[in-house]
Amino acid sequence: MRALGLLAATIACAGPLMAAEVSTFTLPNGMQAVVIEDHRAPVVVNMVWYRIGAADEAPGQSGVAHFLEHLMFQGTKNLAPGEFSATVEATGGSDNAFTSYDYTAYFQRVAAGELDLMMQMEADRMVGLKLTEEDVATERDVIIQERAQRTDSEPSALLGEQMDAALFMNHPFGRPVIGWKHEMESLTRETAVDFYKANYAPNNAILVVAGDVTPDEVKALAEKHFGALPASAVIAARLRPSEPPQLAARRLAMVDERVSEPYVTRSYLAAERNPGDQEQSAALVLLAELLGGSPTTSVLARALQFDAQVAVYAGAGYDGTSIDPTSLQITVVPLPGVTLKAAETALDEVLAKFLTEGVDEAEFARIKRQVRAADIYAADSTQGLAQKYGAALSVGLTVADVQEWPAILAAVTTQEVMAAARAVLVPEQSVTGWLSAQEEAR
Amino acid sequence: MRALGLLAATIACAGPLMAAEVSTFTLPNGMQAVVIEDHRAPVVVNMVWYRIGAADEAPGQSGVAHFLEHLMFQGTKNLAPGEFSATVEATGGSDNAFTSYDYTAYFQRVAAGELDLMMQMEADRMVGLKLTEEDVATERDVIIQERAQRTDSEPSALLGEQMDAALFMNHPFGRPVIGWKHEMESLTRETAVDFYKANYAPNNAILVVAGDVTPDEVKALAEKHFGALPASAVIAARLRPSEPPQLAARRLAMVDERVSEPYVTRSYLAAERNPGDQEQSAALVLLAELLGGSPTTSVLARALQFDAQVAVYAGAGYDGTSIDPTSLQITVVPLPGVTLKAAETALDEVLAKFLTEGVDEAEFARIKRQVRAADIYAADSTQGLAQKYGAALSVGLTVADVQEWPAILAAVTTQEVMAAARAVLVPEQSVTGWLSAQEEAR
Numbered sequence: 001m002r003a004l005g006l007l008a009a010t011i012a013c014a015g016p017l018m019a020a021e022v023s024t025f026t027l028p029n030g031m032q033a034v035v036i037e038d039h040r041a042p043v044v045v046n047m048v049w050y051r052i053g054a055a056d057e058a059p060g061q062s063g064v065a066h067f068l069e070h071l072m073f074q075g076t077k078n079l080a081p082g083e084f085s086a087t088v089e090a091t092g093g094s095d096n097a098f099t100s101y102d103y104t105a106y107f108q109r110v111a112a113g114e115l116d117l118m119m120q121m122e123a124d125r126m127v128g129l130k131l132t133e134e135d136v137a138t139e140r141d142v143i144i145q146e147r148a149q150r151t152d153s154e155p156s157a158l159l160g161e162q163m164d165a166a167l168f169m170n171h172p173f174g175r176p177v178i179g180w181k182h183e184m185e186s187l188t189r190e191t192a193v194d195f196y197k198a199n200y201a202p203n204n205a206i207l208v209v210a211g212d213v214t215p216d217e218v219k220a221l222a223e224k225h226f227g228a229l230p231a232s233a234v235i236a237a238r239l240r241p242s243e244p245p246q247l248a249a250r251r252l253a254m255v256d257e258r259v260s261e262p263y264v265t266r267s268y269l270a271a272e273r274n275p276g277d278q279e280q281s282a283a284l285v286l287l288a289e290l291l292g293g294s295p296t297t298s299v300l301a302r303a304l305q306f307d308a309q310v311a312v313y314a315g316a317g318y319d320g321t322s323i324d325p326t327s328l329q330i331t332v333v334p335l336p337g338v339t340l341k342a343a344e345t346a347l348d349e350v351l352a353k354f355l356t357e358g359v360d361e362a363e364f365a366r367i368k369r370q371v372r373a374a375d376i377y378a379a380d381s382t383q384g385l386a387q388k389y390g391a392a393l394s395v396g397l398t399v400a401d402v403q404e405w406p407a408i409l410a411a412v413t414t415q416e417v418m419a420a421a422r423a424v425l426v427p428e429q430s431v432t433g434w435l436s437a438q439e440e441a442r
Numbered sequence: 443m444r445a446l447g448l449l450a451a452t453i454a455c456a457g458p459l460m461a462a463e464v465s466t467f468t469l470p471n472g473m474q475a476v477v478i479e480d481h482r483a484p485v486v487v488n489m490v491w492y493r494i495g496a497a498d499e500a501p502g503q504s505g506v507a508h509f510l511e512h513l514m515f516q517g518t519k520n521l522a523p524g525e526f527s528a529t530v531e532a533t534g535g536s537d538n539a540f541t542s543y544d545y546t547a548y549f550q551r552v553a554a555g556e557l558d559l560m561m562q563m564e565a566d567r568m569v570g571l572k573l574t575e576e577d578v579a580t581e582r583d584v585i586i587q588e589r590a591q592r593t594d595s596e597p598s599a600l601l602g603e604q605m606d607a608a609l610f611m612n613h614p615f616g617r618p619v620i621g622w623k624h625e626m627e628s629l630t631r632e633t634a635v636d637f638y639k640a641n642y643a644p645n646n647a648i649l650v651v652a653g654d655v656t657p658d659e660v661k662a663l664a665e666k667h668f669g670a671l672p673a674s675a676v677i678a679a680r681l682r683p684s685e686p687p688q689l690a691a692r693r694l695a696m697v698d699e700r701v702s703e704p705y706v707t708r709s710y711l712a713a714e715r716n717p718g719d720q721e722q723s724a725a726l727v728l729l730a731e732l733l734g735g736s737p738t739t740s741v742l743a744r745a746l747q748f749d750a751q752v753a754v755y756a757g758a759g760y761d762g763t764s765i766d767p768t769s770l771q772i773t774v775v776p777l778p779g780v781t782l783k784a785a786e787t788a789l790d791e792v793l794a795k796f797l798t799e800g801v802d803e804a805e806f807a808r809i810k811r812q813v814r815a816a817d818i819y820a821a822d823s824t825q826g827l828a829q830k831y832g833a834a835l836s837v838g839l840t841v842a843d844v845q846e847w848p849a850i851l852a853a854v855t856t857q858e859v860m861a862a863a864r865a866v867l868v869p870e871q872s873v874t875g876w877l878s879a880q881e882e883a884r
Binding site for chain 2: 040159169170172174175183240241248250433442
């Protein structure tokens with residue numbers, strides 16, 4: 001309780017303070033930049049985010065965005081393959097990268113004095129990547145191995161792919177970010193290079209620098225390294241196919257003998273955050289938190305774990321930082337001896353009751369405090385803040401949207417949560433999946 | 443019984459006779475041609491098939507292949523909008539066109555003497571189409587109205603779309619040929635013209651002429667009209683994304699108050715005919731015929747309509763003339779008072795029994811005769827023959843493949859049918875759909 005009290009005290013001033021520490025500028029070539037000052041430690045996080053991800057891939061080339069992310073650690077005319085990371089490591093820093101549906105990002109965490117070198121190397125590989133057939137073949141094996149470890153050996157990951165493919169009837173969110181294995185196997189140097197040339201350019205990138213640095217220093221370095229790169233004329237609008245009316249609830253049951261803990265999971269199509277229009281997404285964040293944000297006190301946990309005693313776990317999740325409509329997921333792991341059918345029936349009863357009875361105001365206030373507190377904790381991490389701005393700007397949100405988000409979350413009413421629940425908990429816009437080691441009776 | 447005997451007699455010689463009547467040539471610009479001589483009536487069918495269909499559309503542009511099919515009846519510099527069909531009609535003939543996943547075809551049925559004019563007009567619109575914004579806007583309304591009548595007002599058609607979207611996880615066969623309505627609404631003149639320029643050319647077309655004409659006459663006219671058109675350098679390979687492993691049987695239940703007769707339907711992913719490799723597809727033709735080709739004597743009809751008395755109808759269908767893997771569909775309409783669940787359970791029992799017990803040789807021989815007879819009947823129609831060659835060549839089969847097909851069907855053994863059944867009747871590679879006016883208990 002003391003911890004909560006302390007947090008509440010922090011909340012009062014953290015919003016405005018953080019906002020003041022964030023500044024932004026755009027280079028003449030179109031490259032956006034966000035600077036997050038934090039002088040508590042002599043460290044900077046340097047990130048380059050590209051507005052390109054797996055959902056922008058051409059049909060048949062699934063995985064190429066992530067493949068290129070790997071290949072970006074190969075050489076340029078100035079750096080040998082692997083030299084980028086070796087250089088970061090030699091300074092005592094660390095670097096990595098990640099790919100999602102909507103963006104691909106590269107980052108280094110280094111001593112503040114190394115920012116110059118980091119930007120120099122990022123600018124270098126933004127336009128100067130050199131790929132040999134051999135590098136490409138080696139790295140293709142690496143990503144296929146990555147898929148084998150993360151997906152093919154994990155029944156729950158495989159189920160997730162089958163679920164997404166069923167949830168999205170037309171939109172590329174139905175394809176896995178890492179790629180379908182048979183398409184990964186056919187990725188070529190030419191495909192990767194074409195993807196690179198079409199999408200990697202300063203006017204398709206966002207620089208996010210967070211840490212012990214001033215906006216003026218960042219701007220001077222950005223102009224020095226990225227300012228010289230010409231804008232690309234071929235950056236295309238991110239036009240993606242959207243969903244047709246979804247008219248029938250989908251179900252699937254995956255049986256995999258490696259499963260030790262069977263479960264039921266459901267994904268509902270759910271609205272995303274949009275620039276200047278984040279209210280419904282904010283209501284969905286609170287809805288997911290209410291339903292299944294806590295392993296002990298959420299609506300689903302209380303009803304299914306404690307009241308009905310059918311589940312060992314019941315949770316819900318939602319992330320609206322997405323260019324296009326995404327999903328709200330619910331998962332129920334039944335107690336041993338409880339069938340998946342019984343667990344699903346119990347889940348449906350809880351959801352029906354929730355839609356009828358609505359939200360308790362006191363509980364809602366508690367949930368809001370939790371969401372706000374989680375936000376504050378996240379903001380305490382410089383890298384977390386950089387991540388938040390980078391992701392938001394990559395999906396088309398603005399710095400203002402990011403800064404208004406906590407207030408929008410705080411302003412959500414129980415009526416808005418229930419309206420969002422009625423809009424999203426629609427069977428026709430959902431897929432329900434069962435995962436078990438043996439076939440279970442429907 | 444007499445009718446069957448007569449057919450058997452015809453069968454003995456029909457194959458070779460028909461084969462002799464079919465000839466083929468290719469123009470220097472790459473345009474293929476098939477001539478089917480039939481001098482029983484002074485009529486010709488003139489068809490131009492393009493190797494482009496709905497499955498070749500870019501994501502987000504569903505419906506553009508069919509839209510362009512409509513727009514091809516607009517004007518050129520030589521013909522006013524609508525003048526093409528008016529000219530055909532003035533000769534006493536008729537014309538039309540159709541679009542599928544793998545091809546788009548245009549045809550006229552006219553007096554033999556009009557072939558010259560027909561080819562002249564087809565060659566004209568192959569490269570000379572002129573589209574105004576106004577024509578495009580009007581015709582877009584027409585296709586949207588067509589969708590409203592054929593699909594949006596038909597629950598079974600809507601169910602079919604939802605089923606295909608669930609069956610195909612990655613392949614464009616998951617999108618409807620006519621297009622998703624919201625994408626049809628956004629089709630522009632530019633999109634249609636780009637699709638036309640990228641795909642309509644002699645080296646992407648097949649001329650099929652059937653009727654009262656000689657190969658030499660057809661060749662002379664084809665050279666005169668199509669021979670002058672240059673090959674296009676931009677015709678792309680038909681690279682389509684293929685399916686990942688399908689790991690979980692999918693199910694969906696669509697409720698639509700307009701439904702008067704509820705039913706259960708299931709689609710299994712099924713192999714297609716391939717050049718020089720048609721055996722498995724032939725086995726699937728016989729499997730579908732055995733299971734559900736006859737409304738009274740097939741395995742499903744006998745078991746579900748007569749033995750178990752749960753269904754008023756049970757049928758199966760399969761068409762392997764496709765570039766990529768397609769589907770084998772089974773439909774069961776339960777008797778009033780029988781639930782969809784009971785009907786589906788009965789279906790699953792029949793399929794399990796069929797997979798265990800196999801095929802009765804006498805019944806198999808009867809089925810083969812039926813398939814052969816249907817083929818002979820179809821071959822008796824000049825237009826049917828033209829259709830068969832056009833479709834086959836459009837999906838990459840050869841004239842030889844078409845001519846070998848009856849012998850391949852005739853050579854299928856019961857062992858091959860059962861192997862095909864085991865390969866295709868795999869729950870993980872299927873989607874099961876329920877259609878009803880009210881929600882039914884699972």
